[in-house]
Amino acid sequence: MAETATIPLTLEDIEQLSRAVFASNGCDEPNTDALVRTVVTAERDGSASHGLFRVPGYIASLRSGKVNGRARPTIDNALAAVIKVHGDNGYAPLAIERGVPVLAEAAKKLGIAVMTITHSYHFAAMWPEVEALAAEDLIGLACVSSKPYVAPAGGSEALFGTNPISFAWPRPGKMPVVVDMATAAMAHGEIQLAAREGEAVPLGAGLDASGNDTTDPREILQGVLLPFGGYKGSAIALMVELLAGGAVGDHFGFESQAADNNDGGPSVGGEFIMAISPELVAGSGWAEHCEAFFQRYDAIEGARLPGLRRHDNRKSNEPRHINAELVERIRDLRR
Amino acid sequence: MAETATIPLTLEDIEQLSRAVFASNGCDEPNTDALVRTVVTAERDGSASHGLFRVPGYIASLRSGKVNGRARPTIDNALAAVIKVHGDNGYAPLAIERGVPVLAEAAKKLGIAVMTITHSYHFAAMWPEVEALAAEDLIGLACVSSKPYVAPAGGSEALFGTNPISFAWPRPGKMPVVVDMATAAMAHGEIQLAAREGEAVPLGAGLDASGNDTTDPREILQGVLLPFGGYKGSAIALMVELLAGGAVGDHFGFESQAADNNDGGPSVGGEFIMAISPELVAGSGWAEHCEAFFQRYDAIEGARLPGLRRHDNRKSNEPRHINAELVERIRDLRR
Numbered sequence: 051m052a053e054t055a056t057i058p059l060t061l062e063d064i065e066q067l068s069r070a071v072f073a074s075n076g077c078d079e080p081n082t083d084a085l086v087r088t089v090v091t092a093e094r095d096g097s098a099s100h101g102l103f104r105v106p107g108y109i110a111s112l113r114s115g116k117v118n119g120r121a122r123p124t125i126d127n128a129l130a131a132v133i134k135v136h137g138d139n140g141y142a143p144l145a146i147e148r149g150v151p152v153l154a155e156a157a158k159k160l161g162i163a164v165m166t167i168t169h170s171y172h173f174a175a176m177w178p179e180v181e182a183l184a185a186e187d188l189i190g191l192a193c194v195s196s197k198p199y200v201a202p203a204g205g206s207e208a209l210f211g212t213n214p215i216s217f218a219w220p221r222p223g224k225m226p227v228v229v230d231m232a233t234a235a236m237a238h239g240e241i242q243l244a245a246r247e248g249e250a251v252p253l254g255a256g257l258d259a260s261g262n263d264t265t266d267p268r269e270i271l272q273g274v275l276l277p278f279g280g281y282k283g284s285a286i287a288l289m290v291e292l293l294a295g296g297a298v299g300d301h302f303g304f305e306s307q308a309a310d311n312n313d314g315g316p317s318v319g320g321e322f323i324m325a326i327s328p329e330l331v332a333g334s335g336w337a338e339h340c341e342a343f344f345q346r347y348d349a350i351e352g353a354r355l356p357g358l359r360r361h362d363n364r365k366s367n368e369p370r371h372i373n374a375e376l377v378e379r380i381r382d383l384r385r
Numbered sequence: 386m387a388e389t390a391t392i393p394l395t396l397e398d399i400e401q402l403s404r405a406v407f408a409s410n411g412c413d414e415p416n417t418d419a420l421v422r423t424v425v426t427a428e429r430d431g432s433a434s435h436g437l438f439r440v441p442g443y444i445a446s447l448r449s450g451k452v453n454g455r456a457r458p459t460i461d462n463a464l465a466a467v468i469k470v471h472g473d474n475g476y477a478p479l480a481i482e483r484g485v486p487v488l489a490e491a492a493k494k495l496g497i498a499v500m501t502i503t504h505s506y507h508f509a510a511m512w513p514e515v516e517a518l519a520a521e522d523l524i525g526l527a528c529v530s531s532k533p534y535v536a537p538a539g540g541s542e543a544l545f546g547t548n549p550i551s552f553a554w555p556r557p558g559k560m561p562v563v564v565d566m567a568t569a570a571m572a573h574g575e576i577q578l579a580a581r582e583g584e585a586v587p588l589g590a591g592l593d594a595s596g597n598d599t600t601d602p603r604e605i606l607q608g609v610l611l612p613f614g615g616y617k618g619s620a621i622a623l624m625v626e627l628l629a630g631g632a633v634g635d636h637f638g639f640e641s642q643a644a645d646n647n648d649g650g651p652s653v654g655g656e657f658i659m660a661i662s663p664e665l666v667a668g669s670g671w672a673e674h675c676e677a678f679f680q681r682y683d684a685i686e687g688a689r690l691p692g693l694r695r696h697d698n699r700k701s702n703e704p705r706h707i708n709a710e711l712v713e714r715i716r717d718l719r720r
Contacts, residue, residue, distance in 0.1 A: 131466055132496040132666055161467040162659070164497045164666060189632060205688035209681055217624050219631070227627075229620040279614020285564040285691050286621060288682075289552050292562075296554070296675040297524060299667030304681055324497070331467055331499060332634030340631040346544055346639055347623075353540035356620050 054247060057377055058369035064102065065090050067380060071105060074385040075112045077119035084143035088174045093370050096363035099239030100175040102372055102380060107173060108141065109383045111315025117141060117171050123148050131156055131163045137170025142321060145170050146179045150323070154186040157325035165323040166298040172196075173316035176216035177230040177360070179323055184218035184226035187337075189326040192216045195294040197310065197317045198303040200234045200275040203284035206261035208274045211303040211319075212238045213290035218357075220328070221344070222337050228357030233287035235278045241267045246373075293322040389582060392712055393704035399437065400425050402715060406440060409720040410447045412454035419478035423509045428705050431698035434574030435510040437707055437715060442508060443476065444718045446650025452476060452506050458483050466491055466498045472505025477656060480505050481514045485658070489521040492660035500658040501633040507531075508651040511551035512565040512695070514658055519553035519561035522672075524661040527551045530629040532645065532652045533638040535569045535610040538619035541596035543609045546638040546654075547573045548625035553692075555663070556679070557672050563692030568622035570613040576602045581708075628657040 059067070068089045072082040085108065092101035111117040121140020125148065127133050133156060135149040145167045156163035176192040183190030196211030212234040219227040232238070236255045244251050245267040253263055256270030264270060277283040295302035300320025301309065310317040328336040347355055394402070403424045407417040420443065427436035446452040456475020460483065462468050468491060470484040480502045491498035511527040518525030531546030549572070551565040567573070571590045579586050579602040588598055591605030599605060612618040630637035635655025636644065645652040663671040682690055 129496045129665060131498075134666075160495075161464045162497055162499045163466075164661065166666060189627075202682060202685060202688040205685040207685045207688075209685060209688075217620075219627050227623070229624065231617050231620060233617075278617045281691075282566050282568075282613040282618065285552075285566060288562070288691065289564065291678070292524075292554050292675070295678065296671060297661060297663055297667055299663075299671060299674070302674075302678045302681075304678070326499065326632060328632055328634075330464060331469075331501060332632055336631060336634060339634070339637075340627070343626070343630065343637045343639070346637075347537060350537060350540035350542045350544060353537040353542075353544075356616075356623065 055374040056371040057374045059372050059377065060369045061090055061094055061367070064093050064370065064372075067377075068102065068105060071109060071380055071383045072119075075109050075119070075383065077112065081119050081121060081140060081144050084147050085141060088143045088178065091178060092175055093372070094364055095177075095360040097175050097360065099237060099243055102376055103239065103243070104173050105380050106383065107315040110313045111171065114311055114313035114315070116311055116313055117315060121145075123170075125149060125152055127152060127156075131160050133163065133165040135165060135167045135170075137167055139169050139318070140171070142167060142170045142172040143174065146321075150179055150182050153323060153325050154183055154188055157183075157188050157327050158186065158330075161330040162324070162326045165325075166300075167321040167323070168298060168300040169318070170321065171316045171318055172321055175230055176214055177218070177228050177357070180216045180218035180230070181226060181228055183325045184220040184228070187220045187222055187327070187329065189220065189328060190216075190218040191324045193290040193293045193322045195291050195301075195303050195306070195319050196238075197307040199238050200277055200287060201257070202288065203277055203281040206257050206274055209304065210234075210277065210287045210291050211306075212275065213287045213294070215286065215290050219340070220337075221341065225361045226357070227344070227355050228360070230357075233277055233283055233290055234275045235283070236275070238275065241270055241275065245271055294320050298322050390709040391706040392709045394707050394712065395704045396425055396429055396702070399428050399705065399707075402712075403437065403440060406444060406715055406718045407454075410444050410454070410718065412447065416454050416456060416475055416479050419482050420476055423478045423513065426513060427510055428707070429699055430695040432510050432695065434572060434578055437711055438574065438578070439508050440715050441718065442650040445648045446506065449646055449648035449650070451646055451648055452650060456480075460484060460487055462487060462491075466495050468498065468500040470500060470502045470505075472502055474504050474653070475506070477502060477505045477507040478509065481656075485514055485517050488658060488660050489518055489523055492518075492523050492662050493521065493665075496665035497659070497661045500660075501635075502656040502658070503633060503635040504653070505656065506651045506653055507656055510565055511549055512553070512563050512692070515551045515553035515565070516561060516563055518660045519555040519563070522555045522557060522662070522664065524555065524663060525551075525553040526659045528625040528628045528657045530626050530636075530638050530641070530654055531573075532642040534573050535612055535622060536592070537623065538612055538616045541592050541609055544639065545569075545612070545622045545626050546641075547610065548622045548629070550621065550625050554675070555672075556676065560696045561692070562679070562690050563695070565692075568612055568618055568625055569610045570618070571610070573610065576605055576610065580606055629655050633657050
């Protein structure tokens with residue numbers, strides 16, 4: 051692993067720094083608050099690729115005028131089980147914060163409900179939205195797409211975004227089980243980080259510009275990423291692309307790319323979020339039933355429930371070690 | 386590939402043979418009809434591991450008295466968006482045939498709906514149920530669990546079933562895009578077929594009884610299967626197990642195993658099926674929007690949309706080539 055200079059920042063430091071940067075680059079208070087929470091919770095949980103690392107991209111799209119820092123998301127709930135959030139061309143966190151309580155209410159009443167976010171820019175992890183549903187004792191599922199970086203299995207031309215899928219299972223009185231993963235073999239942010247650190251990536255992460263296997267992340271960034279798990283992972287990536295684009299009624303990845311100004315920030319797109327009430331669908335006793343399963347899981351040597359590492363990181367109040375060059379770059383973005 | 390004797394059977398032959406076997410082993414007409422359709426459509430589509438190959442198992446559980454050949458599934462639709470089908474301890478196909486139209490109606494009215502099947506025995510592919518939803522211009526998603534065969538990533542002890550997930554995307558006027566795959570690296574039926582044929586399986590399909598990698602399907606059948614795609618595939622397998630067990634409120638795999646009499650047929654369990662109306666959620670124009678995406682997909686050299694092979698097989702009226710020993714065995718099951 052290459053030596054990289056880091057500096058220690060407390061979560062309060064991270065909050066102040068990101069607040070100053072967003073507020074001085076055209077975000078009003080509700081949008082700033084939502085973005086700061088997104089950055090701080092990512093760093094708190096050790097998701098380096100979705101925390102401060104994203105701030106220069108956020109700022110680039112505010113400065114280019116592509117993203118609306120004063121967005122006022124609106125909610126169409128004409129159908130009780132369908133919550134349509136129009137993001138007003140802002141960043142997704144505020145749309146999510148406004149929409150998720152409406153989605154949760156609907157799922158608790160109806161058993162299942164779906165929320166779509168359109169006209170929005172997603173540049174973060176998805177566990178915050180599904181964890182928010184799990185905190186209401188709901189099962190949460192979320193999908194988002196992005197510009198094409200990933201080739202369908204068998205091909206060497208990008209069509210899918212890294213197409214993450216996130217899933218949270220509520221455990222009353224405990225932290226939920228939370229999956230949040232790119233359906234690319236590696237997330238684009240992870241490839242970027244590896245390229246920055248000069249580290250090789252595993253074979254299967256992507257192809258170079260000529261369609262050949264490579265372990266060099268810089269070559270993959272010139273070529274194409276691959277889905278995890280071959281044809282089966284490619285099918286999951288397809289499902290995510292169809293839900294986040296086709297079911298939401300917003301851009302597929304290739305359309306996001308065509309619409310983008312390539313300012314370094316995220317491209318426009320949709321998000322699909324679903325909530326299910328296990329109380330209404332499975333019936334009472336669901337939580338104890340599931341705990342018996344989780345106990346079996348935990349008893350297997352070498353197996354860990356998804357999300358544990360993040361939740362462990364969350365417990366620490368120690369300063370986070372942030373790439374020093376990145377911190378300098380962000381400080382310079384304050385105006 | 387080992388030489389295996391096959392005999393040609395037309396779809397009519399397959400229908401008559403399976404009808405005679407089910408009807409003479411305690412199935413009444415509705416259950417026989419549903420099972421025959423399941424077997425014939427699997428062979429029609431080239432899904433050898435879910436067609437006649439399953440018949441001896443179906444019959445074993447009818448003869449042992451574990452499965453009710455005269456089941457009358459009942460439907461509880463007290464919540465409009467939640468359709469709960471009690472399978473009356475019969476095989477799943479009849480419960481599916483009765484429940485799916487109710488689910489489709491709910492999704493077309495509400496935008497999204499969920500169906501649970503409990504007290505049921507699933508031993509088939511899941512594309513019939515999601516294709517039935519796609520035929521109504523709905524997005525379909527289905528999950529089912531089974532006895533534990535698969536270790537969570539990192540472990541070498543079985544906890545998951547092969548936990549298939551199936552997904553259909555409607556294309557008005559065309560065949561839908563259909564995914565139907567085990568979240569095991571290989572389906573249990575495929576491992577059994579490879580063992581029968583004496584063929585090696587790819588590394589990563591499973592571990593032997595001591596937890597070591599092996600390509601011998603017979604050793605894997607004594608050991609444990611692995612999820613596809615490492616930790617990420619394991620997370621999808623976990624999601625399937627939680628939806629089919631925890632959200633449905635029926636047995637997890639380990640509970641199915643404890644309840645089973647090991648007669649060679651399937652173990653009791655639940656199925657999770659969901660339907661979404663793209664017309665109500667994405668809005669009108671969804672189909673054209675998605676066709677533009679599918680055109681892009683089809684233009685990529687080497688990439689094929691999931692389900693094409695089955696739909697191509699479906700067009701043929703030629704006899705299917707069935708393992709001769711299997712046909713003899715099934716003929717002997719007639720009474």
